Amino acid sequence: MGGELRVGQVYRYASGKDPKPAMLDGFPNFHHVTHSTGHKRALLDAFTGHQGHTPEERAAATPLLLFRAVSQNGKPKGHVEFCGVGILERTERLVQWGGREHTTFVNYVYDIALIDLTSEGDAVAWDCIQARRDNAVSDGQALKLAPQAWREWVKHGSSALPRLRRRVARAQVTKVRDQRPEPRSGDAADLELVYRYFDGRKHDFEALAAVVTARVLRGSGRGYVEGWLTRRSGDGGADFVGRLDLGSGLAGTSLVVLGQAKCVKPDTLITAEQIARVVARLRRGWIGVYVTTGAYSEPAQTEMVEDQYPIILINGMSLVSELGSMARDDHGGDLTACIEHVLSSRASTVTNRRPEEILLQ
Known part of the structure; x- marks a missing residue:
């Protein structure tokens, strides 16, 4: 506990998933920063909490931490960049066609809103994630550690999302x-x-x-x-x-x-x-x-x-x-x-x- 995820920071995502070293190849070790005990929820399960109708239901929702794969030092794999915290707005089940065998398969499409992290300096303290996964910590206690925009969403629901979205033009610009x-x-x-x-x-x-x-x-x-x-x-x-x-x-x-x-x-x-x-x-x-x-x-x-x-x-x-x-x-x-x-x-x-x-x- 005590670490943080910063928007735009690139993390080394090694296949061994060893959380011990803080740095790997000159990058923060993803598995070190995000290491904690407990289980991980599936995205469809998280969607139910994100559609909660009351503050109490939304307080129990699982925060989504979004990353994108990036290439570093000529390596196309093994590094991820933190993009922010998201809220699931919508999901759709559909059938797609493709792949080497050219067959149909079932997939899901998700619409995710990134929330504004300006109050936290574009960073997320890992303490709030660890607290959310700790059964000994109540939803209300964990919520106190969450980013301000997340707390506002829990209080007011989806109607507050237009003013809570992350709006940074540069974040959508690729070098x-x-x-x-x-x-x-x-x-x-x-x-x-x-x-x-x-x-x-x-x-x-x-x-x-x-x-x-x-x-x-x-x-x-x-x-x-x-x-x-x-x-x-x-x-x-x-x-x-x-x-x-x-x-x-x-x-x-x-x-x-x-x-x-x-x-x-x-x-x-x-x-x-x-x-x-x-x-x-x-x-x-x-x-x-x-x-x-x-x-x-x-x-x-x-x-x-x-x-x-x-x-x-x-x-x-x-x-x-x-x-x-x-x-x-x-x-x-x-x-x-x-x-x-x-x-x-x-x-x-x-x-x-x-x-x-x-x-x-």
Whole structure:
């Protein structure tokens, strides 16, 4: 007891899970910081507490500590970054399709609200987590150690979440170095292969970007319908069109997706002005997707977050990650064969139709 988790701090997450050393390879040891006795609850069990109707029920809820995997020193695994404390707002059971065997499987989608930790200096004392798991400590006693925003949520419920959410634009900005593969890595070689393959072949890259966009959006558990590529002349600034379906029946809606694809040298930065030009073409109920072999500048990302641009950014590293997965699934890991298959299957989908026509399909 006595340690803390700080938002943005990277922790070494070693496979041995030894809690004894405080530091590993120059990073705080995740298992040391979070070590405590007691059992761990499943996410579905935690959801029940997060939907409590009374302060007493919410006081018994399990705080969610959220982490994301990050690469460090050329290692893609073994490190996690603390993102904050979350409250489960909604869960949905759905059936997805995919994997090497191309079969259906049941999964869950969760909507989680990150709470504001400003009063605690963007940190969480491990004492409050340990107290929450100690059967000898009452819910009321443990609550006194919780972050202020958590206590406010327990007192007022979900109606208080809009003012308790964590709102920091910079927290949603990815550093340029984290958008690029490690030098001389396999991913770096794959990205260079993609760039050289499509350099000077703008329309072919748009076909690839359209397929990757479909894979990314479907991977989030949403319904996505691929549309068409726009013709070289008169495309109005959009390179491909798709449709994102949310919900179903009277409880559903569809959004037009306008895609922009830019094959540039992997060390190129996409600027705020380039993203803004795409956003300027969006109408109400439309969203944008920008796919590139480069990376997005931090000022561009900050402007996107602060101005709430309805656009999804797919950088070079994400691009080759999706392509690598596709190549492994269907082409024995042969990236070139995967690319050629994509191009041959998309050859007949070029048109100059109006984007809103995708809503009629």
